[in-house]
Amino acid sequence: MLGALIIVFREVIEAGLVVGIVLAATRGITGRGWWVSLGILLGVFGAGVVAVFAGAISNAFAGSGQELLNAAVLIIAVISLTWHNVWMAEHGRELAAEIRKVGADVSEGRKPITALAVVVFVAVMREGSEIVLFLYGIVVAGTGMTSLLTGGALGLLAGAALAALSYYGLISLPTRYIFSVTSVLITLLAAGMAAQAVRFLQAAGVVTALREKIWDTSWLLSDSSIVGRMLHVLVGYTAKPTALQLVAYIATLATMFVLIRVVRSGQPARHAH
Amino acid sequence: MRLLLAALLALSGPISQALAQDFSLTIKDHKFDPAELQVPAGKEFTLKVVNSDVTAEEFESDDVDVEKVIAGGQSATITLGPLDAGRYEFYGEYHEDTAKGALVAK
Numbered sequence: 001m002l003g004a005l006i007i008v009f010r011e012v013i014e015a016g017l018v019v020g021i022v023l024a025a026t027r028g029i030t031g032r033g034w035w036v037s038l039g040i041l042l043g044v045f046g047a048g049v050v051a052v053f054a055g056a057i058s059n060a061f062a063g064s065g066q067e068l069l070n071a072a073v074l075i076i077a078v079i080s081l082t083w084h085n086v087w088m089a090e091h092g093r094e095l096a097a098e099i100r101k102v103g104a105d106v107s108e109g110r111k112p113i114t115a116l117a118v119v120v121f122v123a124v125m126r127e128g129s130e131i132v133l134f135l136y137g138i139v140v141a142g143t144g145m146t147s148l149l150t151g152g153a154l155g156l157l158a159g160a161a162l163a164a165l166s167y168y169g170l171i172s173l174p175t176r177y178i179f180s181v182t183s184v185l186i187t188l189l190a191a192g193m194a195a196q197a198v199r200f201l202q203a204a205g206v207v208t209a210l211r212e213k214i215w216d217t218s219w220l221l222s223d224s225s226i227v228g229r230m231l232h233v234l235v236g237y238t239a240k241p242t243a244l245q246l247v248a249y250i251a252t253l254a255t256m257f258v259l260i261r262v263v264r265s266g267q268p269a270r271h272a273h
Numbered sequence: 274m275r276l277l278l279a280a281l282l283a284l285s286g287p288i289s290q291a292l293a294q295d296f297s298l299t300i301k302d303h304k305f306d307p308a309e310l311q312v313p314a315g316k317e318f319t320l321k322v323v324n325s326d327v328t329a330e331e332f333e334s335d336d337v338d339v340e341k342v343i344a345g346g347q348s349a350t351i352t353l354g355p356l357d358a359g360r361y362e363f364y365g366e367y368h369e370d371t372a373k374g375a376l377v378a379k
Contacts, residue, residue, distance in 0.1 A: 003369070003370070007366065007367065007369075051329075054329060054342055054344040054347075055344035055345075055346070055347045058341075058342070058343065058344060058347060058349055059347070063349060063350050066341060066342060067341075129342075130331065130342060133328075133329040133331075133342060133344070133367070134329075134367045136328065136329070137328030137329060137330075137345075137367055137368075140327055140328050140345075141328065199338075203339070203341075203351075205352060213338075218335055218336075222335050223335055224333070224335055239335065240338055
């Protein structure tokens with residue numbers, strides 16, 4: 001049972017942390033609960049679809065279908081996160097100042113929340129499909145099913161608890177810091193996802209440049225440990241990154257930084273009239 | 274779409290096969306056969322993992338940095354290396370107790 005709990009929890013970590021951060025980042029935006037729920041629901045549905053077609057996906061594109069699908073959804077998530085952060089940089093000050101007023105402005109508030117709903121969808125779908133396959137395996141095997149399924153359910157609950165913990169941890173910060181902290185978290189999340197997308201593209205053989213590993217810290221913290229997984233999601237930790245992964249990571253950070261700067265510097269002029 | 278894929282396969286197949294040396298292992302009853310596989314050090318090669326169980330398995334290795342879900346009754350081919358001489362462990366994430374193995378690069 002404990003084994004099943006740990007396997008499922010390890011898979012749920014990413015989705016749990018992403019949901020927690022997204023909820024904290026969208027505090028005060030009307031309808032966010034609905035959008036996040038929609039993201040989760042579609043993610044669960046998508047996970048089922050991906051699991052059912054696991055064989056077909058795997059065989060597509062000369063056996064690289066799985067890696068390409070992962071890379072594609074990660075890239076979508078990176079774009080969505082970037083867009084959200086840039087949008088928030090533009091409107092964040094108003095949000096922080098008058099949460100209720102902007103919250104009522106549904107049409108404006110909807111823009112970043114749809115982007116983040118996509119991120120939630122992607123995170124749930126990616127990890128969920130592996131959970132579905134694992135649980136299906138348990139059901140087919142039949143032996144010790146109750147105990148294993150209980151473990152799996154507890155693993156899911158632990159993931160939900162992690163989401164709640166990260167959400168309440170973030171919103172317990174003083175209001176004026178929440179926006180900056182969630183922006184930084186989302187930036188790091190995006191950079192980590194970009195690096196992971198590169199890893200999948202390299203695994204698929206689509207990208208062959210800069211494939212050499214630049215360091216190896218697996219002796220210190222392995223990717224498959226719980227702490228390793230959490231840091232993987234939060235800051236993009238990888239025990240053995242390739243040079244191109246590092247390039248993608250830094251490029252994402254730089255892009256986000258420059259875009260936010262540009263948006264912010266354009267603000268006073270626009271608000272003047 | 275299928276035609277296009279077939280064309281891509283036909284184009285890419287012979288080239289990668291010419292470059293790489295091929296190895297294979299089978300998952301059966303959530304165990305790897307062979308559990309230990311000798312591979313050449315300092316060379317790129319492909320590893321075909323055949324999953325003959327009905328359930329899916331995730332072929333994973335922290336040592337060689339692989340993570341691939343293989344559906345029941347399917348197989349997956351992974352390009353690995355070049356590896357330094359040494360032992361590289363891998364496992365099946367869904368059945369870590371029994372599905373364990375290693376590549377030995379020489």
